[in-house]
Amino acid sequence: MTRAPAPQPGILEIDLYQGGASKVEGVDDIVKLSSNENPHGPPQSAQDAARAAAERMHLYPPTDHAALRAAIAAVHDLDPDRIVCGVGSDEIIHLLCQAYAGPGDEVLHTEHGFAMYAISARAAGATPVKVPERDRRVAVDTLLDGMTEATRLVFIANPANPTGTMIGGQDMVRLADGLPDGCLLVLDGAYADYVADFDGGLGLAQGRENVIVTRTFSKMYGLGGMRVGWGYVPRDVAGVLNRIRGPFNLSNVALAAAEAAIRDRAFADRCRADNAAQRARLRAGLAELGIPSDPSEANFVLARFADQNEAADCDAFLRTRGVIVRHPSGYGFPDCLRITVGDAAGVDRLLETVAAWRAR
Ligand SMILES: *Cc1c(COP(=O)(O)O)cnc(C)c1O
Numbered sequence: 111m112t113r114a115p116a117p118q119p120g121i122l123e124i125d126l127y128q129g130g131a132s133k134v135e136g137v138d139d140i141v142k143l144s145s146n147e148n149p150h151g152p153p154q155s156a157q158d159a160a161r162a163a164a165e166r167m168h169l170y171p172p173t174d175h176a177a178l179r180a181a182i183a184a185v186h187d188l189d190p191d192r193i194v195c196g197v198g199s200d201e202i203i204h205l206l207c208q209a210y211a212g213p214g215d216e217v218l219h220t221e222h223g224f225a226m227y228a229i230s231a232r233a234a235g236a237t238p239v240k241v242p243e244r245d246r247r248v249a250v251d252t253l254l255d256g257m258t259e260a261t262r263l264v265f266i267a268n269p270a271n272p273t274g275t276m277i278g279g280q281d282m283v284r285l286a287d288g289l290p291d292g293c294l295l296v297l298d299g300a301y302a303d304y305v306a307d308f309d310g311g312l313g314l315a316q317g318r319e320n321v322i323v324t325r326t327f328s329k330m331y332g333l334g335g336m337r338v339g340w341g342y343v344p345r346d347v348a349g350v351l352n353r354i355r356g357p358f359n360l361s362n363v364a365l366a367a368a369e370a371a372i373r374d375r376a377f378a379d380r381c382r383a384d385n386a387a388q389r390a391r392l393r394a395g396l397a398e399l400g401i402p403s404d405p406s407e408a409n410f411v412l413a414r415f416a417d418q419n420e421a422a423d424c425d426a427f428l429r430t431r432g433v434i435v436r437h438p439s440g441y442g443f444p445d446c447l448r449i450t451v452g453d454a455a456g457v458d459r460l461l462e463t464v465a466a467w468r469a470r
Contacts, residue, residue, distance in 0.1 A: 119213065120232040127225055130436055137432040141459055143450035144436045146271070146301075146410050148332035150384070150453060153377040156333060156367040163366035171365060173357040181369045182340060186312055192342055194351045195368075197359050199300060199324040199339030203265070204230045205351045206322070206341075210294060211236035211262040218256050218264040220248050222273055222441050224298065227265040236262065246404055246412070247275040254288040261290055267298035269305065272438045272448040274406030282311050286321050294347070296322045301408035303330040303378065304385055312342055319344050329409060330381050331371040338368040385409050389451045395461040396449075399468055410450045418444040427467040433460055 130144030175195040183190035196202040207230040211217050217231035221243045228238035241256040243249055248266050257264065264285070269276040286295050302310030302325065315321040323342045328334035338360060343351065360368075371377070389411065393403050396413050403411045415421040418439075425437045425447055436448040449460060 118235055120235045124229050124232045125225075125440075127229060128440060131434050134429050134432055134434065137430070140432045140434060141452060141456050142434050143410075143452055143456065143460060144434045144448075145334065146329055146408070146450045147334050148330060148381060148409075149451070149456050150332065150381060152332040152336075152367070153371050153374045155374040155377065156331070156371040159370035160336075160363045160367040163362045166362045169362065171358055171360060171362045175360060175365060178338075178360075178365050178369045178372075179340075181372050185372050185375070186309070186342075188312065188316075188342060192345055192348055193340055194343055194348050194355070195338065195340045195360055195365075196355065197339075198328060198337045199298065199326040199341070200226050200230075201355070201359065202324045202339055202341040202351070203227065203296070203298070204233065205355055206263060206294065206296060206347075207231050207234040207236060209347075209350045209354055214260065215262045216258060216260040218253060218261050220253065220266060220270075222246065222270070222443065223265060224267050224271055224300075225440070231263075243273075246273045248277050250277065250281045250284050250288075253285060257288065257290050257293065259290060261293050263294050263296060264289065265296045265298060267300060268311065269301040269407040271301065271408065272410070272436070272441050272443065272446075273404065273412050274301075274408045274410055275404055276305070276407045279314075282314055286314060286318055289320050294320050294322055296324060298324050300324070300326045300329055304382055304409050305407050306382065306386075315342050319346075322347065327368045327371055330378060330385075331368070332377075332381075333364075333367055333371055336364045336367050338364050384453070385451050388454060388457050391454075392449065392451055392457050392460065395457070396464065399461070399464055401464070410448050412438075412443065413447045413449055415445050415447070421445050421447055424464065424467050427470070428460075428463055431463045431466070433463045435460075 179190040179193040213235040215236045216239045219227040231238040241252040297311035299310030311323045315323045326339040401413050438448050
């Protein structure tokens, strides 16, 4: 008798990642505010570049991502040799866990932290360790207290998802200063593009051997479906990640779209400004309906309801009207809804529908 193959330890303990819903049965006119996508769509510049690159889809893409890394380096004033590009920043998170954490090692994240940190830790056989936040904000003290000799990686998103809150530059330095030997701090900057005059920790990473920043094209750059992200890592780490990533992990089309998108500074500036304006309208409108939220630095708002039932009830009502938001129960917020900031029409529709729910 043969034995069925068993996966590596830890893999079957992974809770499957839940993506934001995008459909409601029987409703055609949908506004999707569940995955923090750009309501303005992809930049025209990226669409044109992707179309042109489609003519090269019979050719293997470059393995070194040189053109995209040069564009990123130019925009953010970085060393291109320290940039590693991945299939979304999810792949960078995954590669970091695979390379630096294994059985017996700990991967630290916070209470309401992004699901991929624990998923990637478990996939590598490591143990994810969760520490408390304070008032829906990453707490540097609890992270420092949670660090042990077994800690290999510390992940925080700044701004954080699903809270939208962030920690300041001094707190990032305090975290970096407190790292045990052989441990890497990963500052996930998926939403850093939305914060004016904020580098997401790239400056800190520039001068440290143990600080990494990850960034993505999925949010403000409007390329979630293209799957492109990158990490700014120490030189040695780049050498490690480039050894284990797929040599052809990014397609010609994805590379071309991302390069055009990051060079399109007018698009970025427009999206950042519009997001800030619509986010303010969204928060104020919700507050008028008796639904508070913390000031958000990202492209979503975490709306707090009286209790779990009220949040679930509002979520269900919105859905019947074709408005899809996220009920982040899995992130420890059963009494909240995370609502992506839409364009002006999307925010209007969300607020009108929540008002109708209140009035019913
Ligand atoms: C959306 C998001 C990402 C981006 O993931 P990609 O794989 O780049 O699409 C990373 N971290 C957080 C916290 C996010 O919310």
